[in-house]
Amino acid sequence: xAFTATLESSGDAAKIKLTGELDASSAQxxxxxxxxxxxxxxxxxVLLLQELEYMASAGLRVLIFAKQKMGVDVDIYVVGAQEMxxxxxxxxxxxxxxxxxxxxDSLELQxx
Amino acid sequence: MERIDIHPTHKHGxxxxxxxxxxxxxxxxxxxxxxxxxxxxxxxxxxxxxxKRHAKEPIAEIPFPDEFRIGNxxxxxxxxxxYENIEYGYRMxxxxxxxxxxxxxxxxxxxxxxxxxxxxxDIWGVTPDWNDIYQHxxxxxxxxxxxxxxxxxxxxxEDQVIYEMHVRSFTRHPSSGVKHPGTFAAIREKIxxxxxxxxxxxxxxxxxxxxxxEHSRPSPITGELLVKYWGYSTVGFFAPKAGYxxxxxxxxxxxxxxxxVKELHKNGLEVILDVVFNHTAEGDQRGPTISxxxxxxxxxxxxxxxxxxxxxxxxxxTLNCNNPIVRNIVLDxxxxxxxxxxxxxxxxxxxxxxxxxxxxxxxSNPPLLETLAFDPILAKCKLIAEAWDAxxxxxxxxxxxxxxxxxxxxxxxxSIRKFLKGDGTVGDAAQCLQGSPNLYESQGRGxxxxxxxxxxxxxxxxxxxxxYNDKHNEANGENNNDGCNDNDSWNCGAxxxxxxxxxxxxxxxxxxxxxxxxxxxxxxxxxxxxDELGRGQNGNNNTYCHDNELNWLDWDLLKTNANLxxxxxxxxxxxxxxxxxxxxxxxxxxxxxxxxxxxxxxHGTQAWNADWSPSCRxxxxxxxxxHAKAGTVEDNYIYVAINMHWEANWFEIPGLPEQLRWxxxxxxxxxxxxxxxxxxxxxxxxxxxxxxxxxxxIVILVGK
Numbered sequence: 001x002a003f004t005a006t007l008e009s010s011g012d013a014a015k016i017k018l019t020g021e022l023d024a025s026s027a028q029x030x031x032x033x034x035x036x037x038x039x040x041x042x043x044x045x046v047l048l049l050q051e052l053e054y055m056a057s058a059g060l061r062v063l064i065f066a067k068q069k070m071g072v073d074v075d076i077y078v079v080g081a082q083e084m085x086x087x088x089x090x091x092x093x094x095x096x097x098x099x100x101x102x103x104x105d106s107l108e109l110q111x112x
Numbered sequence: 113m114e115r116i117d118i119h120p121t122h123k124h125g126x127x128x129x130x131x132x133x134x135x136x137x138x139x140x141x142x143x144x145x146x147x148x149x150x151x152x153x154x155x156x157x158x159x160x161x162x163x164k165r166h167a168k169e170p171i172a173e174i175p176f177p178d179e180f181r182i183g184n185x186x187x188x189x190x191x192x193x194x195y196e197n198i199e200y201g202y203r204m205x206x207x208x209x210x211x212x213x214x215x216x217x218x219x220x221x222x223x224x225x226x227x228x229x230x231x232x233x234d235i236w237g238v239t240p241d242w243n244d245i246y247q248h249x250x251x252x253x254x255x256x257x258x259x260x261x262x263x264x265x266x267x268x269x270e271d272q273v274i275y276e277m278h279v280r281s282f283t284r285h286p287s288s289g290v291k292h293p294g295t296f297a298a299i300r301e302k303i304x305x306x307x308x309x310x311x312x313x314x315x316x317x318x319x320x321x322x323x324x325x326e327h328s329r330p331s332p333i334t335g336e337l338l339v340k341y342w343g344y345s346t347v348g349f350f351a352p353k354a355g356y357x358x359x360x361x362x363x364x365x366x367x368x369x370x371x372x373v374k375e376l377h378k379n380g381l382e383v384i385l386d387v388v389f390n391h392t393a394e395g396d397q398r399g400p401t402i403s404x405x406x407x408x409x410x411x412x413x414x415x416x417x418x419x420x421x422x423x424x425x426x427x428x429x430t431l432n433c434n435n436p437i438v439r440n441i442v443l444d445x446x447x448x449x450x451x452x453x454x455x456x457x458x459x460x461x462x463x464x465x466x467x468x469x470x471x472x473x474x475x476s477n478p479p480l481l482e483t484l485a486f487d488p489i490l491a492k493c494k495l496i497a498e499a500w501d502a503x504x505x506x507x508x509x510x511x512x513x514x515x516x517x518x519x520x521x522x523x524x525x526x527s528i529r530k531f532l533k534g535d536g537t538v539g540d541a542a543q544c545l546q547g548s549p550n551l552y553e554s555q556g557r558g559x560x561x562x563x564x565x566x567x568x569x570x571x572x573x574x575x576x577x578x579x580y581n582d583k584h585n586e587a588n589g590e591n592n593n594d595g596c597n598d599n600d601s602w603n604c605g606a607x608x609x610x611x612x613x614x615x616x617x618x619x620x621x622x623x624x625x626x627x628x629x630x631x632x633x634x635x636x637x638x639x640x641x642x643d644e645l646g647r648g649q650n651g652n653n654n655t656y657c658h659d660n661e662l663n664w665l666d667w668d669l670l671k672t673n674a675n676l677x678x679x680x681x682x683x684x685x686x687x688x689x690x691x692x693x694x695x696x697x698x699x700x701x702x703x704x705x706x707x708x709x710x711x712x713x714x715h716g717t718q719a720w721n722a723d724w725s726p727s728c729r730x731x732x733x734x735x736x737x738x739h740a741k742a743g744t745v746e747d748n749y750i751y752v753a754i755n756m757h758w759e760a761n762w763f764e765i766p767g768l769p770e771q772l773r774w775x776x777x778x779x780x781x782x783x784x785x786x787x788x789x790x791x792x793x794x795x796x797x798x799x800x801x802x803x804x805x806x807x808x809x810i811v812i813l814v815g816k
Contacts, residue, residue: 093371
């Protein structure tokens with residue numbers, strides 16, 4: 001399935017919905033959306049991964065890029081990641097640099 | 113405007129090319145492409161071979177044009193390459209003349225010696241496709257790990273407690289309860305264990321890429337496959353062992369190792385790598401051609417005048433470490449691990465080899481050892497030598513140190529083992545307990561030069577050391593001819609397992625005696641993985657080839673040997689609580705702070721009167737806490753009485769300054785929980801003037 005990355009901003013959060021397979025050939029698309037998201041200086045970067053089927057190491061590299069681009073004050077949420085992707089994030093230790101949740105919106109409602 | 117230096121000038125098929133940059137060696141990501149650079153003194157031509165990941169056949173073979181060779185370096189930039197999904201290697205053409213030291217063979221595809229990731233053995237134990245034309249495959253790595261604020265910890269060497277361990281063995285046993293057994297990721301799950309134990313450095317047996325299938329063979333006894341389990345046979349110096357990574361099959365082992373180091377650092381634990389530069393996995397002329405042999409055999413290996421391989425490693429070949437080219441690759445490698453992986457220190461396997469010249473003669477001023485000692489990037493890294501080799505060069509106490517090198521103190525091991533079983537002399541033991549000033553002080557080398565150990569991966573475990581007189585290595589399939597014959601071990605009355613409660617009680621005491629001596633010795637204590645739990649290997653003192661329970665740590669021992677674990681844990685806590693046990697400088701045997709006590713004084717069964725006679729089995733010493741760390745910090749007084757006699761002995765205790773009283777911290781003659789007290793909870797000793805030590809027992813008192 002072809003990779004897509006769709007950015008939408010709401011309040012302090014920049015949300016990027018990823019679908020399909022994220023590998024070296026598609027990583028640049030993701031990276032471009034991160035760059036765009038960073039312009040508005042959001043407090044949260046929310047990555048909606050429910051429909052992301054596969055992430056190669058190039059995808060993880062963009063996550064690292066995102067963390068450094070956004071800065072340490074921006075929380076990165078990984079939402080609804082599928083088991084295989086979550087497992088990779090855990091094994092490589094990337095999970096410690098992000099907040100993995102099932103549902104970002106209900107989280108937002110709770111804190112409101 | 114487009115940069116001119118990233119503009120292609122040549123084409124090969126669909127690949128756009130340009131002359132590369134010779135430095136750095138290896139494959140480096142640059143804007144728009146990958147820079148390849150490889151060295152060979154004698155090759156006449158070189159071809160870059162590209163594969164799609166895991167593919168059987170190459171997708172391209174790109175000869176380096178003549179104008180792409182600078183000096184002896186072939187260098188080329190390839191643009192628009194799918195760097196995440198390619199594997200690369202080289203074909204080198206040149207003379208094939210073993211007598212002259214040349215093994216060029218352009219039919220072979222060679223691993224880049226600077227490869228940062230190596231594919232081909234991605235998952236531990238999966239039988240390789242032996243028909244694959246390229247077994248160990250160079251891949252390109254990314255150096256973009258998010259370290260946040262991490263940096264090496266720089267713990268003072270004398271404050272270290274090292275835990276020597278094997279990555280796979282640590283969590284491979286089903287009892288480990290981790291998600292990904294036997295991996296780097298699994299170690300992360302066990303960090304709380306290190307913290308509870310109290311160690312502050314883990315020393316990982318080799319994690320450079322090696323081939324577990326090297327010399328693999330069925331066990332003549334069980335039929336089980338015997339493999340190159342420990343990993344002392346390097347395939348690639350720059351790449352972590354993929355098979356140790358839960359993410360090896362995804363090629364993310366670099367990230368996994370870095371995540372482990374970062375997390376260990378966060379928890380106050382340093383990481384020391386056991387590095388093997390004395391030889392490679394290519395063996396002698398009968399071995400496989402993986403990399404160095406085909407690239408530049410005559411440069412990388414020590415060769416006899418007839419072209420045969422010198423074998424100072426006992427493994428078929430010997431890396432020509434003091435050749436300037438080889439020196440550089442060792443230096444580049446260590447710098448890479450120190451800077452890119454934040455590694456805190458290195459332990460050099462058979463390090464005496466690193467001081468030999470091209471003909472094998474020991475050098476008085478070995479350039480490699482000097483270079484490493486003074487390198488600015490390695491300046492804060494611990495450098496630890498296993499100061500001997502398989503060619504008979506034994507340099508414990510005389511390793512060329514340049515004020516930097518520490519040593520695995522084999523003499524400490526031997527002396528303490530002998531004393532423990534009632535042999536040896538109190539004089540030798542006393543030197544060990546002081547940080548071996550007899551070996552190091554006259555050279556201006558401090559106690560932390562001495563890495564004190566009683567057991568290590570080579571040889572018996574602690575439990576086996578008190579259970580076997582002789583090695584039992586039949587399971588290795590070498591007719592019990594392998595492994596060390598001089599073990600200085602004692603089975604306490606029966607060889608191997610016994611249900612004799614008296615013998616088992618003695619073994620338990622002897623293990624605790626060993627731990628107690630290790631933890632009160634000046635220098636750096638090193639504990640072998642599992643000794644804190646009484647792990648045994650059925651008397652096998654060389655389990656290099658077993659991927660089974662002989663090596664795997666059984667975590668159920670935490671329950672069955674809880675008392676031993678408690679003893680070891682509290683012994684380490686005792687050491688960590690008392691800076692007087694962790695001095696940077698050797699004792700001066702005098703009072704230089706005006707406390708009325710010398711920094712160390714020696715005693716026997718009579719206070720102030722040590723018996724140094726050869727047959728004596730009792731010794732005691734008193735450390736004055738006001739001299740801790742050369743008088744810069746204040747500590748308690750510590751009295752250690754050691755009775756290695758087979759009978760109980762009454763020890764007269766030296767008096768303390770007024771208002772201080774002796775408290776009992778350790779008495780190995782007692783059973784748990786009275787054998788050791790948590791620091792700070794020690795009860796006051798009833799009789800302040802003397803104490804009865806049981807046979808083969810140690811007492812440690814704290815004066816406060």
